[in-house]
Amino acid sequence: MNTPSSASAASLPPLVVSDRLAKKALRHFKERFIEMLLFGAASVSVLTTVGIIWVLVSESYHFFETVPLWSFLTDTMWTPLFADPHYGILPLLAGTLTTSLVALIVAIPLGTTIAIYLSEFARPAVREIVKPFLELLGGIPTIVYGYFALTVVIPMLQLLIPGLSGFNMLGAGIVMGIAIIPYVSSLAEDAMRAVPMNMREGSYAMGGTKLQTALRVVMPAALSGILSAYILGISRAVGETMIVAVAAGMQPNFTLNPLESAQTISAYIVQVALGDLPHGSIGYQSIFAAGLSLMLMTLSLNLVGHVLRRRYREAY
Amino acid sequence: ASVVKVDGSSTVFPVTEAVAEDFQKSMKGAVQVTVGISGTGGGFKKFCRGEIDVADASRPILKKEMEACAQAGIKYVELPVAFDALTVVINPKNAFIKQLTVEQLKKMWEPDAQGKITSWKQVDASFPDAPLKLFGAGSDSGTFDYFTEAVVGKAKSSRGDYTASEDDNVLVQGVSRDVNAIGYFGYAYYAENQGKLKAVSIVNKQGTAVQPAPAAVLDGSYNPLSRPIFIYVSEKSLEKQEVRDFVTYYMKNASKLATEVKYVPLPAKAYETALEHVSKKKLGTVFGGEAEIGVTIESLLAREAKL
Amino acid sequence: MNSADIPVIRKIIQRNKRWDLIFAIAGFLALLLGVLTFLALFVQMAYTGWERLTPEFFTNFPSRRAAQAGILSAWVGSLLVMLVTALSAVPLGVAAGIYLEEYASKNLVTDIIEINVTNLAGVPSIVYGLLALGVFVYGFGFGQSILSAGLTLGLLILPVVIVATREAIRSIPLHIREAAYGLGATRWQVTRDHIVPYSLPGILTGVIIGMSRAIGETAPIITIGALTFIAFLPASPVGPEFPWLSFEWLKSGFTVMPIQMFNWTSRPEEAFQQNAAAAGFILVLMTLAMNATAIWIRYHVRKDIKW
Amino acid sequence: MARVETAPVKAAVEDFSFYYGDFKALKSISLPVHEKRVTALIGPSGCGKSTLLRAFNRMHDLYPGNRYEGAIRLHPDNTNLLSPGVDPIEVRMRIGMVFQKPNPFPKSIYENVAYGLRIRGEGNRSVLDDRVKEALQGAALWSEVEHRLHDPATALSGGQQQRLCIARCLATNPEVLLFDEPTSALDPIATASIEDLIHELRDKVTILIVTHNMQQAARVSDYTAYMYLGELMEFGETSQIFVNPTRKETEDYITGRFG
Amino acid sequence: MARVETAPVKAAVEDFSFYYGDFKALKSISLPVHEKRVTALIGPSGCGKSTLLRAFNRMHDLYPGNRYEGAIRLHPDNTNLLSPGVDPIEVRMRIGMVFQKPNPFPKSIYENVAYGLRIRGEGNRSVLDDRVKEALQGAALWSEVEHRLHDPATALSGGQQQRLCIARCLATNPEVLLFDEPTSALDPIATASIEDLIHELRDKVTILIVTHNMQQAARVSDYTAYMYLGELMEFGETSQIFVNPTRKETEDYITGRFG
């Protein structure tokens, strides 16, 4: 046997780094250069965020020089462009929350049901056909949904609820909910399908039915994925613009009643953008203040999503 | 290709669009015309920043805008295009309104009404206790400026809690679907949607209730809601051949095209005068930056002639 | 358990299965609702806009006469904007995805980038509009041009492309990478020869889905102020002399499909609603075609790569 | 090691063939499974051990395109488990299964064990408590988890998880227990504890176990079936199969000449 | 079986320890690898066989948090493969590796074999053609694929894929070949063909092989190292280790008393 040991090391030739093994400077340089390029590309996304925050904050800063933050947060009227301006974000916030809530009441149960159905009940053939169909539904431009809400859904609702106004948060919210079903169902289904089969087999082997397996085993196992699907749905609803702009009424009403018309934060921004406000006017700044509020809302949603994902990380 | 940039009033847009379309055809595509819709105020802001050649306006230029233009060294020629009847509309199923006075309109729309006047009964005791649903022009529009001036007495002075849209069709939709709704916008939008809307007769200075209609505009009886509409052309842009061509074409065809899009054209004389102003570079406005109410066609002609 | 329990067990199973059935029906109905909504929407637009779907509709410019109006400038505009979007988002997104998956070691910087990409994916599109207004339109002075719009949408879909790239790369099994490294390949060689080619279908799918989202975006385009009557085409990207490329078109004004549709829906004349429906129908068809391509790639091309 | 007195047949595989789509994975297998004995299935990878095992609780019904032929009869009631008239859920309620990779549900230890009872409609807390304790004791896990019943099951070590999975089955008192390579994902110490457990369980329940580890088969089983390419090559008492196989192939495999 | 005449040491592991983060997976291992001989690493699952093998071509550098201690010297130049001054890419160019699961690139058969040459900058078509043919012949695959060199490699059977992976290494003439359980994903027939191939290759190249199959180790190797819990328990000529192990643990393992 010829085991080299530290004792015999002295008799071996001295330690060398062969020429072949020396780092080749050129190759090393090229690799570093490419890495820098790729890193540059990756930083663009950070620059985008910086850009968004910078634009929103700097314009809002001027806004808050004129408007005290306190009245922005507590005033119940939002009329920044009128002779007697009020700058209370509450009406827009109420509109945003109400439409989002209606949308979620539609999208979360339906989206979850569809996800469970596709992932646990439907035959693979059905799933292969239906899933792309749902994805198509998610690809329809929201402006199209907006007119669908205005010309089809709201008139139908008016037949059911006499006296319902022609623009209302209910109709806009319902259609928005339908529009975000695909996001919720598709992501939730992905999460459930990622649950390994052996988990399901465990339940089936105990004599569980499909529904029991889905509700008691698959859903808990996929919890973090399902929660992020919901969070994505919520942030879509909060930021959705064209449906509410077209169908919810563009009226900054401080109300949580979905039968009324109202304006959301995003709808206010397009409304103003439809006109033209000069750089520097309080009106121009007001859309950035509104945008900042919107951004903060979605940002905190994302944060919640992040925490939830961490907390309920799948441990299959 | 050379480009003519127009932006501004949504009221004037139909006329300018028609002109732009025909003009581009007559030039066989050698000139490109873009027509934006930013509202009269928005249009003037761009105009005074030198971003556009022509501003569409549904009211004369205001003091503040004149100053902004002066500061930027922008001079302009003012060209009246047609007359419009600002129309107050209600839902066809509304049975209790036959006519409205300016007083009543003011009660509904003044800033003090915000959050307080929410029922028809508060506007007039004889009206039922039904919710008052208001639809009106957005604050960046000339229509808004003119209506508030005419009704409330001060431009831009309005309550804020109503459905405000730069998009007049949204207003049409809103009023046509709600029995208790009332709204206002340019006559053209009413004329196109007579089936879905009812125009309210407005009691004029002389005390008679008048329906909006071309004839009533011509004879001056539909007041105070008749108003002239304009285009403003920048002096600097007039140095460009294509802008001169466009404006000339505009004035030559305004009468025909305004009628086509349901406005009341001016007498031929008015367009000739306007062209003269262009060629002689007669700059400035004849309104002195004041929002004037109840300008009739005759008085407009008289002023133009004096410039 | 023994055989005597079997009748009890059977009862329980029966009850459990009843719930199974109830849920299956509920699931099917929920699915049906989604599918029916889509069909209702699609059929309604097709039905309303059917008469307008003639060849001329695609070759005509917008016009004040509904029957002659077409979507030429809109679809060309959409195409050019998408070109800029693709050229900006694809290289950046793919490179960023590669960096994050293949190069980045776990550290604070890459953590920040990661969280940042996830967050960006949740930022409402209207906020991108504000970014564009502040940075591209005013900051860089690109104005309301194809360039501004294309870059805005490019940033908007950047997270989609990054995420798709990362997912596609992640689906490449570790042992393929190890095989290549084991032969002495450098990181870049592994990336170039293996990672990129094998993840291409996945990346492509993501890009197309991102683009189909971008093509229907309305809000950010409105925010940069592009609601305009455009009856001409931007300058051709192919120039008459060397290098036969012209970038004039990047600075041109433009309109896109959803804006044209939005524009028509806000016209007073009923006839324009038909145009809007027809344009909406085409727009949906365009996104459907893109999505269908993406889905096709996902289900067919991707399946062909076996590990 | 193996203890063989005559024991009644609990289940009988009768001329059983199985198809994955067009692929015939099992060919006319006949095999008795004796009551309260351990029967081991051995054979080289891919020979169909798992396939046969999974037929016992109709696991193959979960995937499309699978087809059974022949019968597996469960005694004393002589039910053909594979008959289309027999509800697979009922079969699975009678026959428990432990998988290769421990697969506890993402719930607490307690809820894992209670799961089988809950889906049988048992909601009474004190009944559940008792049965959970009993099952955990039966799986030799009670002392290790008794103070953390409400911790997530995934926090347990691999060997503990596997015993939890066994407890989960025991809680519902199955007539037959199926094990599919239950220790192949475990370290030697955990493996030993599972083998001990199987030793104890065979007094209470009929066990069928798949293993790729010859030594394990020799250690834990009373009967051994040697399979090769979808066929049953040899079946007999474990001592006989390992000491004195009748077929050359079995001997080659057992002595490690191939595989 | 094993053929042991004195052979020079091609590589020497010297007091080598390895850490996955804080976990010390290998503990002070010293081991010679003889030139043009087959050295087998055996031991129960998780004992660190793969970890040791993968240290030879710095595979661990691909993942963060891994740490080497000690040295692996490659002779005759006596380079410490693990020294931070040594470029892992060059190490991998000298030492080839075949993995547990056949992992051909989803490219053509030809491109798979040519890949190693291409990244070394070889672009000459006729040189490539020759070397690809040579390598495929060396891996005993030429006759089976010579008429479909441009078919996708993934269309080959598992055993063919594994031989392709060997050909891929051979094409670049490595000094040492590492095999990590190269047959564990294969059927018995494919296994036999790979074992035959290893037999032939040992005249040309130094081989280090990890296997969990004792019989395989006995069949193919000249030297065997038995590892347990990250330590090298015993190293020696294969015949000696299998017939007359010096340590009790080795004997237990080899005779299947545990594992």
Ligand SMILES: Nc1ncnc2c1ncn2[C@@H]1O[C@H](COP(=O)(O)OP(=O)(O)OP(=O)(O)O)[C@@H](O)[C@H]1O
């Ligand atoms: N879902 C399936 N579809 C098609 N063929 C399958 C499927 N599962 C297994 N097979 C095939 O059936 C045969 C028997 O597989 P099985 O899993 O029963 O083998 P096994 O003896 O359990 O092997 P191992 O020891 O590797 O688990 C194999 O040839 C396998 O390739």
Ligand SMILES: Nc1ncnc2c1ncn2[C@@H]1O[C@H](COP(=O)(O)OP(=O)(O)OP(=O)(O)O)[C@@H](O)[C@H]1O
């Ligand atoms: N990436 C890793 N991070 C942390 N620990 C690891 C990692 N890979 C392996 N280990 C641990 O290191 C030890 C040795 O693992 P290794 O894969 O080398 O074992 P092995 O002998 O090859 O086993 P097997 O026969 O199962 O392949 C094991 O305890 C394993 O859990």
Ligand SMILES: [Mg+2]
């Ligand atoms: Mg198996």
Ligand SMILES: [Mg+2]
């Ligand atoms: Mg290993």
Ligand SMILES: O=P([O-])([O-])[O-]
């Ligand atoms: O768009 P306006 O005509 O109301 O300014």
